[in-house]
Amino acid sequence: MVRAQEVRVSGQVTSAEDGSMLPGVSVQVKGTTSGTQTDASGNYVISVPSSNSVLVFSFVGLVSQEITVGNQTVLDVALASDLRTLSEVVVTGFGSQIKRDLTGNIAQVKGQDIENMPVASVDAALQGRAAGVYINTGSGKLGEAVTVRIRGNSSISASSQPLYVIDGTPVTTSDQGNYGGETNPLADINPNDIESIEILKDASAGAIYGSRAANGVVLITTKRGKAGKTNVSINYQMGVSEATRRVRFMNAEEYVNFFTRAANTRDRISGYDYDDPDSYTQYMLGPGGFLDYYSYGTFGTPQQGSYDWQEQAFQKGPMQQLDFQMNGGSDKTRFFVSGQYLNQTGTIVGNNLDRISGRMNLDHKAYNWLTVGLSMGLARTNNRRIPGDNAFSNPMQMAALTPLTPFTDPETGLIAGTPPGDVNLPLYYNPLLSVNYAKFLQVSYRNLTSAYAQVNFTPDLRFRSELGIDLLNQNEEGYYQSQTVRNIATASNGLGNNYSTFVTNYNTNNFLTYDKLLGLHEIGATLGMSYQQSQTKRNFVEGTQFPSNSYQKIASAATKSDGSSSETNFRFLSYFLRVNYKFSDKYLLSVSGRVDGSSRFGSNSRYGFFPAVSAGWVLSEENFLKNNNTLSFLKLRASYGLTGNSEIGDFPQLGLYSGDAGYAGAAGQRPSQIGNPDLRWEETLQADFGLDFGLLNNRINGEIDYYVKNTSGLLLNVNVPSTTGFLSQVRNIGKLENKGVELVINTQNTVGAFKWNTSFNVGSNRNKVTDIQGQIIEGGVRSMSRVMEGQPVGVFYTVEYAGVDPNNGDALFYKNTENPDGSVDRSTVTNAGYNTAQRVVVGNPNPKLVGGITNTISFKGIDFSIFFNGVSGNAINFYGVGQYSSANGIYEDNQTADQLNAWTPENPNTDVPEARFYRSNGNQASSRYIYDGSYLRLRTLTLGYTLPKSLTSRIKTERVRVYLSGLNLATFTNYKGWDPEVRTDYNANTYAMGNDFYTPPQPRTVLVGINVGF
């Protein structure tokens, strides 16, 4: 058949940005069903009915172009990236969708936005990037757990951390460490391998992950190969980190004056003469007294010095990172290969992390109907760790040491406290001994591999099967030389320990996807199942009595002093279904559901059903808005659904005995857990109302969301009388609520050669415990964190401080008890009456606002980005530090400089009580130590310059970019402690938040880098 006017057109489609060839671009004759796609080299051939025909070139993420053929037979097209986010593809669970068509709430963070950030793990890099996602890195220790709260705390005893899914496999993210704070297995993932991160926030987006989505889901998709020319990129960066902030402590002179006064006062109270050899004054100042002893006899001599011990905890930590990435392929096979070496030295002495990682992602189109692929990531992470915040060996605790104690023992010339010198100096164990004579090295090997096969039965119907394996093989080795004996009594002849942890986690997803366009109706459906099984095995051995410190393996330990092995398992079996329906590009509907079964629950309630429904209406497609360029896009959406949480540990439902109660070498058992056969899922019902808009031809676009999350049947560790022999029982008791608003605005302020974009997000979440059936749940530092009805999770609940009695320097506390007439007694009591003062809510550790703002500017070869993030309205409990170091000289600990303002007869009007040695005067737990934790931080700043093509082509490179970048360059806060982004690892749990306990501050990093592309 010959069509007389038919014209044959061919050409090549390339990227307008970098000129690379674009395969898979749809080339459609407008108004007809005929069309084709470009091949691996971006070439196409198409026949069009006439020279009047219009060709539509479209590709996801690029701006479509329509070109009238005219008399051309060769039509080369360069497609530009679509900066308007509406056409971006967003990864959803078991599929993807164009952002414009979403009815759920999914925040997307592009891999390039967090590229080369000098943080060890991807979760830390997400801070401030997505509305409603609160991230707290907790401390400046490398590779430690990061707190992530998506739309608030939705649990009390169970975890509130989101589920992380990497390339389809739910990965191991829980703490696997045996030392110090919690570790972060996400630190094994190279953030530069990530293409995009999707955060599923509402029920509609999350319900496909059913029982595991109540805390939100983070989907991480790694980079894949692109057909066409092979691209090679090498990046190197180096820099240096330093701790952000300090707290001023007293110097030697201040310390002596302060404690002289404190001891005098105590003698007055206890009826001693200052000269009495038994007096506190003589204990402090006398010959052989405290100051004499702890200054190595230099007190009052010309040799007396002032030593800033706090500063000894810090160091400038160099870091370097080398990245290699390569991708390319043909229309049949595509690949992505990468490697990275990262070496980061901590800002706290003794802390170091290095990681080598590699990745290979392959996709192969075996037949037209079959595609197979493999993603494999391998990593080895070495982390020389520092101890938990509450350990004497935590370097930050050096701040509390006496400023008269020299760093080195004048007799031996060794670090103070090193044998053969006196080991009882300084005041507490010297953490520098651990830095020099002990180590705890964690090495983890991680293999994260997934393979898939996808069968296309028809263009509409596909089946995909995925098998993922996440292997975490970790060894931890500690050795404590005899010099550390003051800290570890059993290390008098060396102590070694060795832990092995194997987490093997298998997951398979098998699902059918059906997509059909029928006129104005578009249907997409997904039906499938998944099964996950995870096993954790741990071994541990400890030895003491080593021949010398040269022998550090337990083979040489004369006494194998401890050992253990253990195993635990959990499994999930799930079936899921989702149907999306779109009519006329205007009306969107999505229904999804998942049935989940878990080994964590009893057979009475093993399965749960988690449905969700959502709908959207694209108003801008309606005639009354269709051609409105001012309001260029408007969509309303709403979702409602149920998700669950089962992160309560394994076997909470069983009444158990443990065989760990041996005595003096004889085996023993004990009752260890009260059972609850009816235990079931914690459920969160969430409604979300959203508005997506675009203004001025979508140069300004944004999202506004309002949500209400109601969690019920909380998996609660319910306190029971300890006279039962148990402390708690896990029950489904109680309800809590999170509600909030989120706002995202992205603007293209200028376009053209000088491009300036701004991206802003802010979320406000209100958390409230609505019902815990009268349970008293408290924890954290001095049990000051509390869960109470009508209050946010984890409020600080303690006695309210009322300042200082100007007449005598006594600390005062408000009584706050209820009067017979129902009013509150605002009279005050002093130290002796402290127990009679009623505790009240004095602060909320949950921020009211969390947000971030990024500005990126590019002009010719220069690119510049500046990113601020901040939180506001949260309180921090400094009592962990304050009870010792801002405590009116109750102990000999060095005091924060603000204690210099303590009450004296000459300084009666102050809020710092009189210093009284070994006597409580205001150092009791109270609101005195609750501080505002709001901060605004210059999180990252990057300035880059890409060399002109003319120059780079001369040195046979595609692209050369040099850059200068900084992390946490400035912090604006009123917090009196080290760093407002804090969450101590001491006594931490889901609700004990916002506590500081000599917690290392965040690092401030400055680095330079170069990126070369071939």
Add this chain to the structure above:
Amino acid sequence: MKKTITRYTCLLAASFLLLTACDSKLDVLPTQTIDESTALSTSRDVEVTLIGCYDGMQDVDVYGGAFQVASELLGNDVELNFGGTFQNLLELFNKQITTANSTATLTWNDSYNTINRCNNVLSALDVVDEDKRARIEGEARFIRGSLFFELVRLYARAWGDGDNNLNPGIPLVLTPTRGVNEDNYPARSSVAAVYAQVLDDLTKAKQLLPASNTIYATKNAASAQLSRVYLMQGNYAGARDEANAVIESGRQRLVTPFSSLFFTYLTNGGANPEEYIFSMIVTQQDGSNAINTYFGVNFSAIPGTSGRGDIRVLPAHLNLYEAGDVRRNFFVTTNNTFTQKHLDTFGNVLLFRLAEMYLTRAEANFRLSTVVGATPLEDLNRIRTRAGLGAATTATLDAILRERQLELAFEGHRLHDWKRTRRNIGTRPYNSPMLILPIPQREMDVNKNLVQNEGY
């Protein structure tokens, strides 16, 4: 088309396989723990649960040290000083205790945890082999009775301070916990009722226990504990007779020199000296000595010593010794002075030794003007002679009590000896509410049937 059909068939087959094969996979059982329904099925099961009772008893917040440390810190004023940063202990020493005090909380929790273990054993005696049944019941009763005794004298008013039948004691829990219902929210039994239960448990234990039982509780251990209970009650005849029974049994003897009484790990291979009646065994693998933690110090001249050096002995104590008393030299001094009794990291935690029995018998005989076993002077001089002192010519109550104070110093007797003899602690009378631990805030919050002690 045929190809497509084949593909569909494969797919459906694969899907069904995956959908049906898995349900049983969700039946996963724990590996280090077993279900309570099977835990007490055999004699061996009950025997190992009894070991669990000792393990609980040995906890640092129970007999592993907290009872003794609390007694010394609450009972002392000028003879020692607390210089550490554990606020719970400083509160005890300053007698300014808060209701969330962690010693008060943990000692309560862990004691009742151990009592529940004992109740589990006592509930399953019928499966125990007949030849072991009496001993096992005796041991469980010894531990339970001892814990009720320690708790009632720490958390309630002293015996005889007011009406024992009205003063609230502590909750008596006598059955094992299986699930939680209203019965698990007990009120405090009266001081009298608690002592009655203590005497019931310990008396039965004495009858059931063998004279010799390796490291575990013996008849003499029960008698020694009974002698303390009777002393607290002012029942001197009872105290005398129990102490006398221990002495007369000849199973223990006073050892010399005095210094060989301690350092059980460093110098005695972990074994108890012959003078010990009962102790908590500490090994490198198991248990720890919390008296060592706070009283001990790393003293480089004696390798293997350790401790936080928190509790320091003051001149007021050292001045009490007569010249030539070897016990006066049983201290070490760095910048502070520490007792040598608790320097050994892995030292066993001494609970009863024979010297106490002599001093108890001497005191009781003296008070009752009897000479059961020996005269008070003979008993007193046995202790003095061992301490390198000359024999006294007369025995007075003051001399006996002073000898007891010095001989048993820092071994956990202080508070209770002072309370039963109605002596002031510093300026506080023996019955000051500040010398009684609060019912832990946590427990008050959970169990509305409890009443708090006066002053909290």
